[in-house]
Amino acid sequence: MLSLGSGGGKSAKPSFVSYVTPEEINSEKDTPKEEKHPDLLPGEVVFCSASTVLKLTQDELSQRGTFGTLLCTNFRVSFISDEETGEETAPLFKNKLYGENDIPLSCVDNIYGGYEDKRKLVTGSQVKNKYPSKIIIHCKDLRVFQFALTFCKEEDAKRIFQGIVHHCLEPKSLKNIFAFSFCENTAFPEMQMQQRTMMFDSAEDWAQDLKRTKGSCRLVTENANFGLSPNLPQYFIVPESVSEADMTLFQGKGLPIWCWSHHSGCALFKTSNLPLQQEDNVPQSYMEKMLTAVAHNYLYSVKTEDLSDTLPTVQDIQLSYSKFKQFFFIDSTTDFWVSDMKWFSSLDNCGWLDIIRQCLQKAMEVVECLEKENNNVLIMEDGGSDLCCVISSLAQLMLDSYYRTLQGFQSLVQKEWVAGGHNFLDRCNQLHLKDKENVSPVFLLFLECVWQLLQQYGPAFQFSETYLTVLSDSIHVPVFSTFLFNSQHHRASILRQADSSHSQRGTLNCPTVWDWSVQFDCKAQQLFINPLYAEKPKLDKSMRRPHRPKHQRQLSLPSATFKTPPKKGFFKDETDSLKKILRVKRISRWMLSPDSPQPSSTSREFYEAWQRKPLDYHGLLLPCLDGPAVRIWMQRYLRWIQEVQIFGGGLVTVLSKVSDLLDEVQELQRQLDRHSSSLTSNHQRPRPRPISAETDSRLSVLLSSSFPFTTLKNNWSYKPAIPTGLLQSLMNSGNLADTEDDDQESLVRA
């Protein structure tokens, strides 16, 4: 305050404005506030703190902020307001681990220092004695915080800034991640939900999934202690004819791992590419052998697809996402309206939606091979655990309605991503490594694709949009074992080390993210359930396919087009000329089909043929990928932005109505049961009170479109967001704009 007080006071520039005059500060400071501490979690330690920090509200016009204490712990950056927060506004959807003013350290995306009127990206703790007057923190869950340090003691300001920068940006070792101190100090009851989420860390889970899909492959248990290869999962499934020697030959590379079996018998496999340029012929003959093994699975057919060649790389994905996310870090209202002008083209140019479309497209092609042609499919990729995971899990979601239930979805993530060895630790950069080459939001990309399916076919999914949003946030809460390791082997070795150092406590028991009770109470977890979900009718087979005139497509192609034209280079058909093709190291669809005008033209037909049939929410689902159908995940990306909150509106108003009605129906059902039981026992019970759903539904009017992520407004009155800078309209309307509305004579003559 001493040195920077003047700086803060004088700067009337737009980018940093002190909203409080020095007089105000003095009055604020009259009442000395003792430092506050948040309710620390077990194992949480405060590193540093500073009082009299001003947390600025986003809205620059309101000129408001809140004074409080800023702390940095081994878990989070936390701001505790000096103002007594009204307890009456207890958030409905409270996260038990962190509050609305807390940022888990791994959730910090970027830190900017506000110096006078400039804003500078802070890259590391090379900051020595200088510290900015304002810390701006962009979070990975898209929140933006601005803290002014102008009013705190110089040494406090310096310390908190350096502390935050150090703990958020500097590389750390895995052991220093909060999960480890948290779990050491917490006893988690055995997860209840786990009963139904298959973790795929046991042979039984794999056997069960194989049995469920009626697959006929071989379950390998010899790697339980990673004796075969550390690169392979503990348990996995391979085609029948693969021998144990095959599994160890290239440390698991090139080995086709079973993902899912289609009811026809064909199956989906994934593999990582073999190292290139081997002098001898071993890899080639090995690959041939593996392909033959896959082909033998069903009717000697196999199609391969190298995803490294046909989909964006993990670096492309990272680059695109880092551009995309910037659109949602809104620093000010002016920013917001300026960026609104070019909203659509900005979105288009960053390519994120296009990557989503490409992934869904590719998954649809895989589905086509399995569903329509009943071919075995082998997808491959250099590492075998990024886009392979995306595509295989998307294909399974489209094909198998089990994975569209909450437990099924969690099992799918366990199977394909966690057991499948997706490098969560590196991809999510949980260790804040400076070398960002391996960082890429691949799992988020998958969730984005799932969201697209969810918004197109709501009734097909048991889980809600809120569930997906929370799951995407949880990646950056450094508590869950799910996202902390690069593979099962990695996990096992780390936990073994941890165990040996803390042998007295036994096995470290980190919760998985699926243990939702760690973060949310039961009531909040209700919001994970999609009220539109149409549960699978447990009816006999003859009733399985409801005839729904609504979805009867009204057009049908001339019969000629039902026959698929021979595919050119699309998913290489290996059956005839296996050997010849194998000479081509990379089998790419596009390379071999320069004459196919639009990549999607073949699967267009597949989609259209599917679309003509009645829609069965428990059957095959294919996404519509036409321009308007691929959208922005509004809830995730727009939830914190004040300007786009629709008060009293949004989908939540109707979903909550449906939910209420659903509750009512269930309550009636209960009444019915009670009555029948009272009939049975032949004595009357007091009539149950009618439930209050009717009155509750009025409340939905008071929600905002950001529900449940922003707190409820107490009253209806608020200021609508009125665009500023309308005059800057970028439209170039040419001469027409100058023409008078009803000046038709001049126009016609001209």
Add this chain to the structure above:
Amino acid sequence: MEKSGSIDSLGSKRSSSRQPSVDSLSSASTSRSDRSAQAKPPSAMSSDSVATSTELSPELRVRPKAPAKVLRDSSKEEPQLLPNEIVQDMAKDVTYICPFIGPLRGTLTVTNYRLFFNCIDRDPAFVLDLPLGVVSRVEKIGGASSRGDVSYGLVCKDMRNLRFAHKQMDDTLRKSIFEVLMKFAFPVSNGLQIFSFEYGQVFPENGWKVYDALTEYKRQGIPNESWRITKVNDHYELCDTYPSTLVVPVNIPDEELKRVAAFRAKGRIPVLSWIHPESQATVTRCSQPMVGVNGKRSKEDEKYLQAIMDANAQSHKLFIFDARPSVNAAANKMKGGGYESEDAYQNAELVFLDIHNIHVMRESLRKLKDVVYPNIEESHWLSNLESTHWLEHIKLILAGALRIADKVESGKTSVVVHCSDGWDRTAQLTSLAMLMLDGYYRTIRGFEVLLEKEWLSFGHRFQLRIGHGDKNHTDADRSPVFIQFIDCVWQMTRQFPAAFEFNEYFLVTILDHLYSCLFGTFLCNSEQQRVKEEIPKKTVSLWSYINSQLEEFTNPLYVNYSNHVLFPVVSLRHLELWVGYYIRWNPRMRPQEPVHQRYKELLAKRAELQKRVEELQREVTNRSASSSSERAGSPTRSITPVQTFV
């Protein structure tokens, strides 16, 4: 024991209650409402639709035989004709070149109302049924080809183009069916009568009675101590584009109104559109002042605006919203028009809303059609959409209306809204602001009243903007101003899905009949013309049709929160292209209303359960009365079939 029993069943029933009923989905009632949810063009407009079902319930015969139900009998080659609809020509072996399916060969029928194409050698049969009013232009494409085919293109007003081909006539004297079509598609240009005047359907409801100006003003509490109803325009002498009933400040006598009219373009003086029930802040509308290059002033006009301000005790300020970009407003001075100078109008603040004129809008929609029809390019879709500026225009209009609503609601300040003539942008702004401010207009009848009042009675020039029956498709007076308004309404229904009594199908139906020329509602340019042409006597109102089958148009999720003001988000982040209207011809865009569907299913289930609970209660009562019985099994059995309700 009893307790644990109920807990068990709680779990199991919970899951069963989520199950969709297979039966209900295929039942006739659901499928009917589903059709509406699909936003299929109502009625006669159902293009590219296949007559699948043969439902023709007796109830529908009594009902409007109108459009919708006409095409159920697919065995016939001819359309089922409306009253007084006459087949004018018929041609076999015509090819319809469908952009989505490919060429289809069938029979083409032209009546005085519609074009009907039927291809029966496919399963299911293909039917294209389109009111001729939709046709904007017909052109012969190229000469006769080598194979002797002649090809015709139909450019439609509803975002599609149709292409047909048929063999060159052997008999050169015989006219092509498309020449016949041209005659009946443009009756006005060919000295014929628009079909509305012949359509003789009788509906149970009379839509011409929906709007009565006095009743509507009475609903608003007018007349009151500050506002009076004047008869000065009874014979449209003060202003021939205004309605006969006008609401003006109490203390301005009729004589002075005439002098104010002299200073306002086309005599369109400021009159009240809406008054806030509590604050008495008002929305008034008018045309631009005739300021001219010399900055002419009118004492009467200034006094008049002062009177509008004084009528609202809550505020000592008046906002004048000029819908135009300021440059255009200034340019109007050259032609004698202009805007209110703040010198002349004390206490008034002038705000420009930057909404472009009808020509810009027409061009924008044309570009939009290029982008969405027939196919959508996947890559760069958003950039292409942006380049049409269509949503940007929607944003500006909604933003303008939002500012008006905000001033009236939050600022308790009266506002005056005008553009140049006050019948295009002004109508958009006042009606949208009223929709935000007053829940009544968000009901079906209220919305009909809103259209009748702000658009029809205040002289939005529908005839000119749409060009009913007129072949002059290049007419610069044509513009999608009204479509834009309906689009804005749709955007609001998207943002507040429970705040409107009507559904998307209602909006699409209005737009379809904007062109169809089946109903008289959108004919003519002003109330005066409609009275002169005796439209209410000679034609049927669209509201007769709609109000006779309200359930088709009702939003099941409607919550009547009429007291709430709706402030939509006008950022492009929340605006989206109305796929259900602009891209509905593309079969790949599957229409979706899962929420509505699910809600209706649950409603049916609730009703079923309630019935059953009541039955059981009755049974319990009876039993305890007679205190007999041991038939414990039966009630349990009655629960099980719950899954297959209705």
